[in-house]
Amino acid sequence: MPVSEFSLIERYFAAHRFQRLDVALGIGDDCALLLPPADQQLAITVDTLVAGVHFFADADPESVGHKALAVNLSDLAAMGATPAWATLALTLPQADEPWLAAFCRGLFALADRYGVQLIGGDVTHGPTIVITLQVHGFVPPGLALRRDGAKPGDGLYVTGTPGDAGLALAATFGKASVAEGHAGSIRARLERPEPRIAEGLALRGIASAAIDISDGLAQDLGHILERSRVGARLEVERLPLSPALAASLDRKAAVMTALTGGDDYELCFAVPPERTLQLESSAAGWECRCTRIGVVTAEPGLRLVRADGSALHLEQRGYDHFG
Amino acid sequence: MPVSEFSLIERYFAAHRFQRLDVALGIGDDCALLLPPADQQLAITVDTLVAGVHFFADADPESVGHKALAVNLSDLAAMGATPAWATLALTLPQADEPWLAAFCRGLFALADRYGVQLIGGDVTHGPTIVITLQVHGFVPPGLALRRDGAKPGDGLYVTGTPGDAGLALAATFGKASVAEGHAGSIRARLERPEPRIAEGLALRGIASAAIDISDGLAQDLGHILERSRVGARLEVERLPLSPALAASLDRKAAVMTALTGGDDYELCFAVPPERTLQLESSAAGWECRCTRIGVVTAEPGLRLVRADGSALHLEQRGYDHFG
Numbered sequence: 001m002p003v004s005e006f007s008l009i010e011r012y013f014a015a016h017r018f019q020r021l022d023v024a025l026g027i028g029d030d031c032a033l034l035l036p037p038a039d040q041q042l043a044i045t046v047d048t049l050v051a052g053v054h055f056f057a058d059a060d061p062e063s064v065g066h067k068a069l070a071v072n073l074s075d076l077a078a079m080g081a082t083p084a085w086a087t088l089a090l091t092l093p094q095a096d097e098p099w100l101a102a103f104c105r106g107l108f109a110l111a112d113r114y115g116v117q118l119i120g121g122d123v124t125h126g127p128t129i130v131i132t133l134q135v136h137g138f139v140p141p142g143l144a145l146r147r148d149g150a151k152p153g154d155g156l157y158v159t160g161t162p163g164d165a166g167l168a169l170a171a172t173f174g175k176a177s178v179a180e181g182h183a184g185s186i187r188a189r190l191e192r193p194e195p196r197i198a199e200g201l202a203l204r205g206i207a208s209a210a211i212d213i214s215d216g217l218a219q220d221l222g223h224i225l226e227r228s229r230v231g232a233r234l235e236v237e238r239l240p241l242s243p244a245l246a247a248s249l250d251r252k253a254a255v256m257t258a259l260t261g262g263d264d265y266e267l268c269f270a271v272p273p274e275r276t277l278q279l280e281s282s283a284a285g286w287e288c289r290c291t292r293i294g295v296v297t298a299e300p301g302l303r304l305v306r307a308d309g310s311a312l313h314l315e316q317r318g319y320d321h322f323g
Numbered sequence: 324m325p326v327s328e329f330s331l332i333e334r335y336f337a338a339h340r341f342q343r344l345d346v347a348l349g350i351g352d353d354c355a356l357l358l359p360p361a362d363q364q365l366a367i368t369v370d371t372l373v374a375g376v377h378f379f380a381d382a383d384p385e386s387v388g389h390k391a392l393a394v395n396l397s398d399l400a401a402m403g404a405t406p407a408w409a410t411l412a413l414t415l416p417q418a419d420e421p422w423l424a425a426f427c428r429g430l431f432a433l434a435d436r437y438g439v440q441l442i443g444g445d446v447t448h449g450p451t452i453v454i455t456l457q458v459h460g461f462v463p464p465g466l467a468l469r470r471d472g473a474k475p476g477d478g479l480y481v482t483g484t485p486g487d488a489g490l491a492l493a494a495t496f497g498k499a500s501v502a503e504g505h506a507g508s509i510r511a512r513l514e515r516p517e518p519r520i521a522e523g524l525a526l527r528g529i530a531s532a533a534i535d536i537s538d539g540l541a542q543d544l545g546h547i548l549e550r551s552r553v554g555a556r557l558e559v560e561r562l563p564l565s566p567a568l569a570a571s572l573d574r575k576a577a578v579m580t581a582l583t584g585g586d587d588y589e590l591c592f593a594v595p596p597e598r599t600l601q602l603e604s605s606a607a608g609w610e611c612r613c614t615r616i617g618v619v620t621a622e623p624g625l626r627l628v629r630a631d632g633s634a635l636h637l638e639q640r641g642y643d644h645f646g
Contacts, residue, residue: 024364028550029470030401030535031366033462038361041347043354044442046457048412050449078353089371089412089455119367122455126373132412132445132455134369139356147352212353227351 008095009123012104013088020117022084032119034085040138045075051129056172061099063191064131065106070193071214072135073114074265077200078212080145081137083114088133091126114197145203145210150228150270152298154208157279159196159266160288161242162217163254164189166261176253182244189242193265199290202282203269210269216260218314221268222302228270234294237307259304259314270296331418332446335427336411343440345407355442357408363461368398374452379495384422386514387454388429393516394537395458396437397588400523401535403468404460406437411456414449437520468526468533473551473593475621477531480602482519482589483611484565485540486577487512489584499576505567512565516588522613525605526592533592539583541637544591545625551593557617560630582627582637593619 014027025033036042049068051057069086076083088107092100111118116135168190170176171183178186196212203210209228213220218234225232239258246254266288271279283290297303304312337350348356359365372391374380392409399406411430415423434441439458491513493499494506501509519535526533532551536543541557548555562581569577589611594602606613620626627635 024464025467025469030398030533031368031404031460031467033402033467034365034367036359036365042357042359042365044357044408044410044459045354046410046412046443046445046455048414048445048447048453048455050414050447052450053448075353079356081354085367087367087369087457089369089457091371091373091453120369122369122371124371124373125376126453127375127451128449130371130414130449130453132369132371134410134412134457136367137354141347144348144354144356146348210353 008100012100013118013121016104016108016118018112018117020084020115023117023119026117026119027121034119037138040140041144043076043079043081043137043139043144044134045072046132046134047071047075048130048132057129060191061102062106065103066110066192068131068133069107069110070195071265072133073195073197074193074212074214076135076137077196078145078210078267079139080143080200080204080210081139082201083116083135083137083197085119085136086111086116086133087119088121090121091124091128091130093127093129143204145200145207145269147209147211147224148227150209150224150230150296151272152230152296154270154272154296155276155292156232156234156268156270156294156296157290157292158217158240158268159199159290161240161245162213162264162266163245163258163261164242165193165263166257167245167248169261169263170257176249179244179247182247186244190263193263195265196267196288199267199286199288202286206271206275206279206282207269208272210267213264213266213268214262216262217268218259218302224268224270225300225302231297231300231302232294233297233303233305235307236304236312238291238293240289240291331423335423336441336444339427339431339441341435341440343407343438346440346442349440349442350444357442360461363463364467366399366402366404366460366462366467367457368395369455369457370394370398371453371455380452383514384425385429388426389433389515391454391456392430392433393518394588395456396518396520397516397535397537399458399460400519401468401533401590402462403466403523403527403533404462405524406439406458406460406520408442408459409434409439409456410442411444413444414447414451414453416450416452466527468523468530468592470532470534470547471550473532473547473553473619474595475553475619477593477595477619478599478615479555479557479591479593479617479619480613480615481540481563481591482522482613484563484568485536485587485589486568486581486584487565488516488586489580490568490571492584492586493580499572502567502570505570509567513586516586518588519590519611522590522609522611525609529594529598529602529605530592531595533590536587536589536591537585539585540591541582541625547591547593548623548625552623554620554623554625555617556620556626556628558630559627559635561614561616563612563614
């Protein structure tokens with residue numbers, strides 16, 4: 001007997017019974033019904049992963065489930081929002097139950113860690129796996145980390161070690177090789193990115209602007225600069241390179257990968273000088289590194305400078321789906 | 324020069340400047356920021372259309388844009404919610420600007436009519452067009468039209484004329500022919516469904532349960548019965564057949580199409596006897612028909628009866644993506 005769409009949905013999605021108090025009605029009706037907190041703004045973001053574009057069709061489905069949610073939570077993190085609810089639109093070539101079971105394990109393990117409830121979705125048939133997750137979170141009015149608040153003189157920072165996912169991708173395509181002993185950690189950075197939720201929340205009231213690095217540090221920082229109508233000087237020697245990246249590539253290639261490799265899901269943010277101490281005090285307790293990489297300038301454009309003051313030029317700033 | 328993802332998004336989606344007062348931040352940051360009304364519940368639904376499955380790859384893109392939003396608004400209608408915001412996740416094989424322009428015309432024309440603002444989205448590259456729309460609306464606590472409130476003795480009703488979209492689909496596949504003079508109206512019912520938003524709002528406080536008919540009247544009514552733990556007797560002679568459907572098919576085929584043809588986006592709902600007058604008074608002002616088609620019973624299951632009391636059996640209740 002063919003497995004019907006409805007029993008599939010019921011079995012894999014509705015069966016996961018985590019229940020938030022602000023969900024009046026979850027999966028199973030025409031709409032979900034939610035009770036957003038009266039004193040906060042609602043933050044909403046949506047991201048799609050396509051098989052063969054954003055992940056390999058034969059990728060570990062548990063990792064795919066993790067990543068589909070992680071990339072969305074990363075957008076909430078970049079806004080300083082507390083995660084709350086998610087919906088899932090899933091297009092599948094066939095009702096592949098082992099795939100679905102593993103996908104759900106990855107998705108729900110991450111959802112549970114951040115108190116996120118799946119409140120609805122749509123399962124459709126199509127030639128390729130396409131996963132669209134939408135997540136909803138809350139942020140107090142005035143405290144959201146927007147892209148348009150950076151001012152000249154603000155310090156520029158990045159969490160973690162950008163470039164690791166870019167190295168993993170390059171290695172997958174045979175364009176780079178990962179140094180011995182680092183394959184596992186580099187692969188995890190690509191397949192199981194950790195959304196910087198705690199760091200985003202900590203940056204409320206500290207950062208003047210923030211973005212998550214999904215399309216490459218240089219390109220995403222460019223969005224902050226454009227929106228804030230400012231420029232930046234980025235000191236490339238300050239870029240925090242992971243031991244894996246530093247061991248795998250020569251210095252120049254490592255720096256380029258940190259600047260233009262996508263899929264990192266770290267946060268890049270600006271902090272006014274008067275809040276530097278507050279940031280340092282907060283970041284001392286973070287699980288990930290927090291590194292000052294440059295400064296916001298009145299002069300527009302992104303200037304990359306070496307320690308000796310000479311300029312570095314990028315051939316490519318980041319990833320463009322239709323470029 | 325290739326058109327970049329960002330200028331595409333900017334040109335076609337962010338350029339449409341309708342601005343709701345409850346949108347603090349729309350397209351262009353990591354998240355949108357919204358101000359949901361403090362005294363209402365938030366209703367959320369998501370639906371996906373896949374080229375080659377839900378529409379033909381060469382279908383008129385303006386109609387596709389209309390329908391992608393309409394099927395989602397229909398879910399809000401079935402919940403009795405006022406539409407507010409939408410997000411769009413769009414996967415495209417290439418940056419086809421004429422297609423995008425026409426798609427946006429259809430989408431925004433409908434969005435503007437219902438005061439819906441597009442607040443965010445994601446444009447990705449993939450082998451097939453996949454469109455996921457998510458819409459958000461508001462409904463006062465206790466007034467949402469859920470599926471689980473039908474009680475024995477409630478009257479069963481349907482808006483409009485179910486089966487028209489099913490006939491259009493059958494005609495497209497050469498399995499039926501549409502009677503002369505009706506091709507345009509039947510095609511419009513499939514390609515440009517009108518969400519029953521006004522009717523859904525009017526049913527607040529009147530209907531005990533409601534659903535929209537996207538997978539066929541019999542199947543979707545089945546969801547109300549299952550959720551409400553009741554049954555129903557549906558009098559097939561009462562089914563409101565459109566002149567086009569009645570002229571195109573013999574009586575039996577027309578009834579079967581009205582019962583099992585999907586894609587209608589009409590509302591099916593239950594009304595307690597003491598609110599029948601209230602419903603009739605309200606429905607007198609509706610733009611579409613409102614027809615009593617049966618009654619909710621304590622005995623579970625859906626029984627289809629002819630005027631002479633004899634039973635009618637369905638071979639198939641509706642559409643199942645993986646059936």
